[in-house]
Amino acid sequence: MNKHVLLVLPSVLIVLFIGIVPTICLINYSVQNPFTDMNAFLGFENFRKVLFDYRVAGALSRNLNFSAAALLIEIPLGVALAKLLYEKSKINTIASIVITIPVLIPPITVGLLWRLLIYESGPFTKFIKMFGIYYNPFRDPSQAFWTAVLVDVWHWTPLVVLVISAALAGMDRSPVLSAKTEGATGWQIFRFIELPAISFPLAFITLLRLIDTLKVYDEPTVMFAGGPGLTTEFLSLYVKKVGIDQWLIGYASALSLIYNFIVLFLCLILVNVLTKGRGLL
Amino acid sequence: MGLTLKSVLKAIVLLTVIFTFVFPIYYMIILSISSPTHIPTGAIYPDFFFGKWYEATSGEWARCITNSLIICSLSVIFNILVTYPAGYVFSRYTFMADRHLFFWFLTNRMAPPAALIVPYLIIWRSLGIWDTYQGTILAYSVFNIPLSVWLFTSFMKNIPKELDEQAFIDGFSLLMYWRKIFIPASLPSIGIVSFFIWLFSWSEMFMSTILTSFNSKPINNLLFITLGRMGSGVEYGLAAAVGVITILPGLILLYWARTFLAKGFTFGRV
Numbered sequence: 001m002n003k004h005v006l007l008v009l010p011s012v013l014i015v016l017f018i019g020i021v022p023t024i025c026l027i028n029y030s031v032q033n034p035f036t037d038m039n040a041f042l043g044f045e046n047f048r049k050v051l052f053d054y055r056v057a058g059a060l061s062r063n064l065n066f067s068a069a070a071l072l073i074e075i076p077l078g079v080a081l082a083k084l085l086y087e088k089s090k091i092n093t094i095a096s097i098v099i100t101i102p103v104l105i106p107p108i109t110v111g112l113l114w115r116l117l118i119y120e121s122g123p124f125t126k127f128i129k130m131f132g133i134y135y136n137p138f139r140d141p142s143q144a145f146w147t148a149v150l151v152d153v154w155h156w157t158p159l160v161v162l163v164i165s166a167a168l169a170g171m172d173r174s175p176v177l178s179a180k181t182e183g184a185t186g187w188q189i190f191r192f193i194e195l196p197a198i199s200f201p202l203a204f205i206t207l208l209r210l211i212d213t214l215k216v217y218d219e220p221t222v223m224f225a226g227g228p229g230l231t232t233e234f235l236s237l238y239v240k241k242v243g244i245d246q247w248l249i250g251y252a253s254a255l256s257l258i259y260n261f262i263v264l265f266l267c268l269i270l271v272n273v274l275t276k277g278r279g280l281l
Numbered sequence: 282m283g284l285t286l287k288s289v290l291k292a293i294v295l296l297t298v299i300f301t302f303v304f305p306i307y308y309m310i311i312l313s314i315s316s317p318t319h320i321p322t323g324a325i326y327p328d329f330f331f332g333k334w335y336e337a338t339s340g341e342w343a344r345c346i347t348n349s350l351i352i353c354s355l356s357v358i359f360n361i362l363v364t365y366p367a368g369y370v371f372s373r374y375t376f377m378a379d380r381h382l383f384f385w386f387l388t389n390r391m392a393p394p395a396a397l398i399v400p401y402l403i404i405w406r407s408l409g410i411w412d413t414y415q416g417t418i419l420a421y422s423v424f425n426i427p428l429s430v431w432l433f434t435s436f437m438k439n440i441p442k443e444l445d446e447q448a449f450i451d452g453f454s455l456l457m458y459w460r461k462i463f464i465p466a467s468l469p470s471i472g473i474v475s476f477f478i479w480l481f482s483w484s485e486m487f488m489s490t491i492l493t494s495f496n497s498k499p500i501n502n503l504l505f506i507t508l509g510r511m512g513s514g515v516e517y518g519l520a521a522a523v524g525v526i527t528i529l530p531g532l533i534l535l536y537w538a539r540t541f542l543a544k545g546f547t548f549g550r551v
Binding site: 002004005007008010011012014015017018019021022023025026029081084085091092094095096097098099100101102103104105106107108109111112113114115116117119121122123126154158159162163165166201204205208211214215217218222225235236237239240243244249252253256257259260263264266267270271274 | 291292294295296298299301302303304305306308309312321322323325363364366367369370371373374376382384385386387388389391392393394395396397398399400401402403404419420422423426427430455480483484485486487491501504505508509517520521524527528531532534535536538539542543544546547550
């Protein structure tokens with residue numbers, strides 16, 4: 001082993017401190033009721049409570065619905081736009097520059113942008129009212145949920161476009177040319193040549209977006225603060241509510257561990273997808 | 282090439298796309314220069330009232346903007362210093378459990394901040410680094426360090442290993458090799474990684490709302506609080522002005538950054 005390998009230590013030590021130490025704390029807190037008068041060892045009592053908490057179940061199912069809705073719109077839309085923007089022309093260049101803007105905007109500002117669009121006399125509200133629909137997401141639960149999905153689509157479809165565009169630009173074009181001379185249709189070229197070529201980035205970005213949508217916090221919280229009712233209360237927001245606002249440390253720690261485990265599991269799948277592609281390191 | 286139905290449809294779609302992404306930003310800029318009595322009319326043109334811009338760049342807001350700039354810049358320096366050597370090691374050497382270590386870095390980037398925030402708050406308070414620059418930067422490192430390690434590794438793999446071997450045979454020490462050859466060769470990657478560390482630190486909101494309260498309060502924290510108590514249209518102008526400030530860095534660097542943007546968000550894997 002080369003002594004230069006030790007240069008990796010500073011990073012490892014810092015991530016140990018900010019990654020592993022908090023996890024050990026979580027495990028420790030999750031089996032008791034820390035910082036209360038009646039602290040005692042509880043075993044798995046907190047975990048049992050988490051599993052039977054209707055608000056956890058609600059937040060989880062809402063979050064999964066949110067992820068599914070966002071991904072089902074974002075991924076096909078992103079691929080279609082990337083295909084559309086593939087040919088070089090003036091308007092395509094402008095569109096592909098404009099489309100990168102949302103990726104560079106902080107999530108909190110995206111929430112703010114949309115909150116400005118959807119208040120009573122905002123342009124988006126007026127636009128929807130043109131179709132004769134009464135639009136008030138601050139009152140109507142399903143409208144709030146779909147607005148949150150829409151904002152996520154607005155924010156992150158551009159990332160899908162960026163990744164798929166990069167993949168399309170990097171692929172070998174000669175099979176496409178020969179398929180064209182053989183008389184293949186546009187759909188056939190996409191389905192049998194381009195789609196296999198971009199399958200790795202596509203799988204990667206899908207899993208990445210899945211993990212990110214499970215962590216969604218900023219935009220829905222800024223727009224609706226979990227309301228109306230509980231319609232936009234996703235997992236992160238609920239953990240923050242019980243952990244920080246209500247200061248139920250034991251319970252929040254158990255919930256955090258489960259939450260962490262779900263994301264970690266997805267992360268493991270992500271990396272397995274990676275290793276099948278080009279190798280991890 | 283004539284004006285076919287297909288090309289017209291395509292142009293319409295593209296114009297819709299451009300409009301969809303430009304209009305919300307245009308509208309925010311408009312609101313930031315509208316007076317509080319003008320906003321509730323729902324007009325999509327401004328009446329050029331700059332009072333909110335004055336408010337957004339003075340007092341508490343100015344202090345928080347400065348804090349944000351300090352935190353982001355120090356984050357960049359700290360993270361580059363810590364992760365540049367790690368990237369070098371991962372791109373050059375194989376050692377025991379290197380793959381696992383590499384994966385473990387990623388899991389920290391992926392872990393939901395909400396699931397770590399409770400122990401963070403308790404540890405940060407007991408160490409006395411709650412609401413300080415160093416504490417905030419350390420907390421942000423949980424997503425910055427893994428990202429920059431992965432990015433550095435993927436960029437440095439493109440620098441041929443033979444360069445190292447040749448230099449060490451010629452009697453270079455590691456430091457000398459870095460100073461003379463390796464750092465100049467990897468300068469673009471340092472720029473790109475700095476950009477992403479800066480961007481993600483600038484965008485972070487969740488941890489800052491809990492781990493800072495006054496001394497190191499960044500702009501996102503104050504914006505979040507302001508949005509939380511924003512009533513019916515009264516503060517929209519101010520919030521919009523601050524919003525414009527938060528998107529400025531991204532917009533300024535947009536043209537330069539767009540070529541490698543996909544790389545940073547996918548950890549250099551695509």
